[in-house]
Amino acid sequence: MSKKQSQVNISRRGLLKFSAGAIGTGVVAAGIGSNLIAPEQATAKDDITPDKALQELLDGNDRFVKRKRRNPNQGYTRLLEVAKVQKPFASILGCADSRVPSEIVFDQGLGDLFVCRIAGNIATKEEIGSLEFGSLVLGSKVIMVVGHERCGAVDAAIKGAQVPGQIGSLLEAIKPSVESSKKQSGDKLENACKANILAQVEKLKSSAVLSELIKTEKLKIVGGYYDLDTGKINVVS
Structure with a gap:
């Protein structure tokens, strides 16, 4: 042969x-x-639990909000450390909005976060596959779906905007969250943004790969809502 x-x-x-x-x-x-990847890279990171990984994200965001960023793991030494092996402790499914860069708002550096960004922070099959890889193979312990205040994609879905090209596919994915939040009191756009975050969290949890990791306590999936005015991320549940 x-x-x-x-x-x-x-x-x-x-x-x-x-x-x-x-x-x-x-x-x-x-x-x-x-x-x-190299064999050692396929081993899950054992020195941090999902709860601790989540707390590390929140602590980093707290430093960002208080203007006390440490800017960790951003030097040349770290660049060399992660050149051949990566073991991110957390994964982010975030909106592509230019005002919400994950490494900055969580005060992290090279090799710390496995980031997927897409307008409306929606969990497409490609995003889910990427996050499955980040968790199962690279060893990420927590996935946070990060939506944000005044999201343009969610606003467009609420207004039923007529858009060209493939933009409409994003709005279609968000529309169920718009519908589910219609009867809630308060700000319509904020409610829809948060409903969309939770919908994507549930979609990720329906993945056979990710649900198995959750079941064995190797992974946690949560939602986060980013305030554009303060930089604060609050866990959404």
């Missing part, structure tokens, strides 16, 4: 394993990790 044929057969066997539902942590970590 030629080397090329062998590689094709191995790939087919790998696909069959996934289609058969082999989603156990060890199986997927070995299957994905061995092909894409």
Whole structure:
């Protein structure tokens, strides 16, 4: 058998394993990790719990709000440390809004956060797959869905804006949250933003890979609401 044929057969066997539902942590970590990253990189970070990882995020945001940022892990030494191996302690599904850069508002540095950003902070299948990888293979202990005050995508969904290109696909994904929050008292846009955050949290929790990690207490998924005026992130539940 030629080397090329062998590689094709191995790939087919790998696909069959996934289609058969082999989603156990060890199986997927070995299957994905061995092909894409160094063996030591595929090992989950053991020195921090999901609760501690969440607290580290909140503590970093508190420093940002109080203008006491430490700007950790941003020097050349850290650059070299993470050049070949990354073990982010937290993952962020955030809005693409230019005013909410994760490493800055959480006061983190190189290799600390595994970040996915998309307008409206919606959990598309690609975003979910990325976060599955970040948690299962890289060892991230917490995923925070970060929405924010006065989100333009949510506002457009509320107003039923007619938009060109693929922008409409974002609004369609947000519309269920707009509907579910309609009867709530208070600010309509804020309510919809928070409802959208929680909807994406639940969508992530429905992932077979992520739900297994939650079940085994290796992962926590929460929502966060960012105040554009103060920089404060409050946990949404």
